[in-house]
Every structure is written in C-alpha cells, then in structure tokens.
Amino acid sequence: MRHIDYQKRISLLVDGVLDGPAAKEALAHLTECSDCARAYEEMVSLNKALTNVKPSLSDLSLANKVKARISGSSSSVGYTWNFSLLKQAPIWALIAILAVGVGDMAGKTLTEALKTYDTSHNLENLIQDHSESLTDVLIDFGQSENGR
Amino acid sequence: MGCFEDLSDQELITAAKGGSDTCFGELVDRHTTTAYRVARSITGSHEEAEDVVQESFLRAFKNLDRFDGSKSTFKTWLLTITRNQSINIVSSFRRRALKFFSDHEEGEPELEFASNPLSQEPLDAETQLSLKRQYHTMDKALKKLPERQRTALLLRSQESLSYDEIATVMDISVSSVESLIFRARKKIIELVER
Numbered sequence: 001m002r003h004i005d006y007q008k009r010i011s012l013l014v015d016g017v018l019d020g021p022a023a024k025e026a027l028a029h030l031t032e033c034s035d036c037a038r039a040y041e042e043m044v045s046l047n048k049a050l051t052n053v054k055p056s057l058s059d060l061s062l063a064n065k066v067k068a069r070i071s072g073s074s075s076s077v078g079y080t081w082n083f084s085l086l087k088q089a090p091i092w093a094l095i096a097i098l099a100v101g102v103g104d105m106a107g108k109t110l111t112e113a114l115k116t117y118d119t120s121h122n123l124e125n126l127i128q129d130h131s132e133s134l135t136d137v138l139i140d141f142g143q144s145e146n147g148r
Numbered sequence: 149m150g151c152f153e154d155l156s157d158q159e160l161i162t163a164a165k166g167g168s169d170t171c172f173g174e175l176v177d178r179h180t181t182t183a184y185r186v187a188r189s190i191t192g193s194h195e196e197a198e199d200v201v202q203e204s205f206l207r208a209f210k211n212l213d214r215f216d217g218s219k220s221t222f223k224t225w226l227l228t229i230t231r232n233q234s235i236n237i238v239s240s241f242r243r244r245a246l247k248f249f250s251d252h253e254e255g256e257p258e259l260e261f262a263s264n265p266l267s268q269e270p271l272d273a274e275t276q277l278s279l280k281r282q283y284h285t286m287d288k289a290l291k292k293l294p295e296r297q298r299t300a301l302l303l304r305s306q307e308s309l310s311y312d313e314i315a316t317v318m319d320i321s322v323s324s325v326e327s328l329i330f331r332a333r334k335k336i337i338e339l340v341e342r
C-alpha cells in the first residue's frame with residue numbers, strides 16, 4: 001500500500017472511525033514511517049485547532065429572529081426572501097451607475113454590457129451562465145424590493 | 149403541552165407537528181448556532197448566513213409534515229436545507245451581479261469562542277485575542293478549499309457529525325465523505341505550513 005493510502009486511513013483513524021485489522025495495520029505503519037507519523041500528528045493538531053476556533057453566536061438574537069418569523073409565518077401568505085445584499089447595494093446606486101457610465105447600453109445583453117468592465121475574475125462565470133439584458137436584471141431587482 | 153429541555157428532538161417534532169410553536173422554538177434554540185456556522189462557512193458572510201438560517205428554519209417549519217424521522221435526524225434535515233439554501237445564495241446570479249457592481253466589503257462581526265468546556269470558565273481577553281488570530285488564519289485557509297471539502301471537514305471537526313450524517317446532509321456516499329475530509333485536511337495542512 002502506498003503512503004497516501006495509509007494517510008487516507010490515518011484520516012479515518014483521527015476521527016475514530018477506523019477499527020479492526022485496518023486500524024491495526026495503520027497503527028503499525030505509524031511506528032515505522034516518519035512521514036505518515038507526521039501526517040497523523042498534523043491531522044490531530046488540525047482537528048484541535050478547528051475545535052478551538054469554532055465561533056459561537058454572541059447572543060440569542062438570531063434564534064429570537066427565527067422564532068419571531070415562525071410565529072409570524074402562520075398568518076403570512078406567500079414566501080419572500082430577506083436578501084440582505086439588496087439592502088447594502090440599493091437599486092438607486094445601480095441605476096446611477098447605469099445612467100452615468102453605461103447609459104448608451106440600454107437594451108444590450110448583459111454580456112455585451114459587462115465586456116467593457118474586464119476587471120473581475122468572476123466575469124467568466126457571469127458571462128457563461130446568463131444572457132439576460134441589463135434591463136431585465138434591474139426590473140428583477142426592483143420587483144424584489146417592492147415585493148417585500 | 150409544556151416543553152422541556154430534556155425532550156428529544158423527535159419528541160419536540162411530534163409536539164410541533166401537533167401545532168406547538170413553543171416546541172419548535174426549542175429546536176430553534178438547539179440548532180441555530182450549528183446552522184449559522186454551516187451557512188457562514190459557505191456564504192462567507194455574516195448577514196447572508198443570518199438570512200439563510202431564518203429561511204431554513206421557516207422552510208423546515210412549513211414542511212414539518214414531510215420530515216421523516218426514520219430517514220434522518222432533525223439536525224441533519226435542517227443542515228441539508230441550510231446547505232442548499234446557502235449554495236443557492238452563493239450561486240445566484242443576482243448575488244454575483246451585485247458583488248460585481250458593489251465594492252462593499254462586509255464588516256466582520258465580533259466573534260466569540262466557546263469557553264473551555266473542561267474548565268467551565270469564560271475565556272480571558274488574551275486567549276480570546278489569540279483565538280481570533282488563529283480563527284483568521286484558519287478561515288483564510290478554509291476559504292481556499294472547494295465548498296464540498298470545507299463543508300465535509302467542518303461538519304466533522306466542528307459539529308461532530310458522523311460520516312453517515314455528513315453523507316446525508318451532502319447527499320453523497322460515505323466513501324465520498326471520507327475522501328473529501330482527507331483531501332481537505334491535506335490541503336489545509338499544506339496551506340497553513342506554507
């Protein structure tokens with residue numbers, strides 16, 4: 001068996017889910033292979049570090065928000081997204097960008113409009129996945145804002 | 149019917165299905181933090197994680213009748229919903245477009261770390277600070293992992309889910325979980341050592 005295969009087993013050993021002959025074999029290998037012994041120590045340390053830096057919520061406000069929405073939900077009709085990014089980048093900012101910078105692009109596809117802004121590494125994904133016009137997107141934003 | 153902290157999740161579900169909001173509220177108290185951490189690790193955003201947690205519980209509440217306790221626990225069911233909601237947000241066109249148009253960087257909320265379970269004592273300021281530094285180092289490395297590796301590793305190392313439970317949450321096989329966790333560990337160790 002290769003060292004990498006032993007290390008896969010060692011990962012299971014660290015989690016306490018390896019037993020029987022496979023565990024015995026892995027443990028025996030640890031005594032004779034310094035590379036795999038080091039990998040074992042590192043995985044154990046990583047586990048400890050991840051447990052140490054497990055953040056906890058500082059107060060009960062999120063649980064209370066959830067409960068408030070649940071008690072309110074029985075009387076509400078329909079289903080709306082509370083999409084916080086919309087609050088941070090208001091529709092007016094987007095309209096202003098359009099009016100000032102890309103005013104002559106109305107009606108073009110989003111791909112065409114964005115091609116001039118070749119600054120983001122996310123752009124490729126954006127272009128590949130969608131071909132809605134910029135107007136469509138803005139109308140969509142507006143509807144989400146009004147629908148809340 | 150009154151609700152007690154020593155009731156199991158399944159007992160609370162049964163009561164909640166019978167119309168008890170209070171019993172569902174106890175489930176919210178039990179699982180909000182875990183759901184938050186899962187959503188936070190996928191979205192990378194405190195505000196989005198809060199939204200995801202609210203929506204996930206609301207969905208769970210509205211679909212309680214569909215929950216089958218013989219197939220999964222409430223926790224794994226909730227985390228499945230939470231993960232899917234988080235992925236939907238991250239991959240939504242609207243979010244990517246907004247990120248593209250906006251330079252807005254979300255401020256990191258004040259993080260707190262659980263007190264040492266062995267001592268039961270709250271952590272002093274110096275230890276909190278040291279943990280925050282460790283957190284940021286680890287957070288930076290975790291962000292470089294593909295979502296599947298990161299989620300599998302954190303569900304195991306931080307939330308102590310079994311491999312079977314992780315497989316249920318992520319809708320993959322147990323051997324895929326083993327492989328994701330192993331690759332995540334190798335990658336993080338490599339990144340932190342660098």
Ligand SMILES: [Zn+2]
Pocket residue numbers: 002003006029033034035036037
């Ligand atoms: Zn070896």
